[in-house]
Amino acid sequence: MPDWTIGFDADDTLWHNERFFRLTEDRFAELLSSHMEGEGLRARLLEAERRNLGLYGFGIKGFTLSMIETAIEATEGRVPATVIAEILAMGREMLAHPIDLLPQAREAVEAAAQQGEVVLITKGDLLDQERKLAQSGLGEIFDAVEIVSDKTPATYLRIFARHGGRHSMMVGNSLKSDVIPALAAGAWGVHVPHGVIWELERAEAPQGHPRFREIASLGELPALVAELGRRA
Structure with a gap:
């Protein structure tokens, strides 16, 4: 023994891990900047992550779904499909990032x-x-x-x-x-x-x-x- x-x-x-989430969050805030100012959007995203932990668990996939949910909320359901596609691309990029x-x-x-x-x-x-x-x-x-x-x-x-x-x-x-x-x-x-x-x-x-x-x-x-x- x-x-x-x-x-x-x-x-x-x-x-390293969290810094990639922060960089993606910055890109997400820029992507939605015409709909909501950055700090308000980040607060909504954090709340979505907190709310979704029990459903999606920890990690990039849950983070990506929370970004999509936040984008829908911030635009009152009018988020363009091109924005959803960009969010999904950001998630895939995180999943492929080298260690x-x-x-x-x-x-x-x-x-x-x-x-x-x-x-x-x-x-x-x-x-x-x-x-x-x-x-x-x-x-x-x-x-x-x-x-x-x-x-x-x-x-x-x-x-x-x-x-x-x-x-x-x-x-x-x-x-x-x-x-x-x-x-x-x-x-x-x-x-x-x-x-x-x-x-x-x-x-x-x-x-x-x-x-x-x-x-x-x-x-x-x-x-x-x-x-x-x-x-x-």
């Missing part, structure tokens, strides 16, 4: 694989997450891959019980999805801040929690795992 099971988030932890690894991502996963079992734990569309993992070149390093519909304490309890290290840890950029529910499941939660974060992923840091840690970059992870192992 390994000492550690170390879970890694994917989007904006191992590779851009974050600094020290490969090194961090390789080092963690020497310290325990490493598991990719990511939420979102199955096909898109599989595509990104394949293009990242990191797939062969992971002992297991878990693509889930959402990240809850029950999700982490199930995954860490199945992979069975004496100690478990989740590493990610989202306090809401990667850290707080992992702590609730009894694991260590390691926050690696990313400069761009989706509004629906914002949460307060659980300062003072004995199993919460924050590191400036993935390069600090191996030393942290070693330190916690010595203290365990």
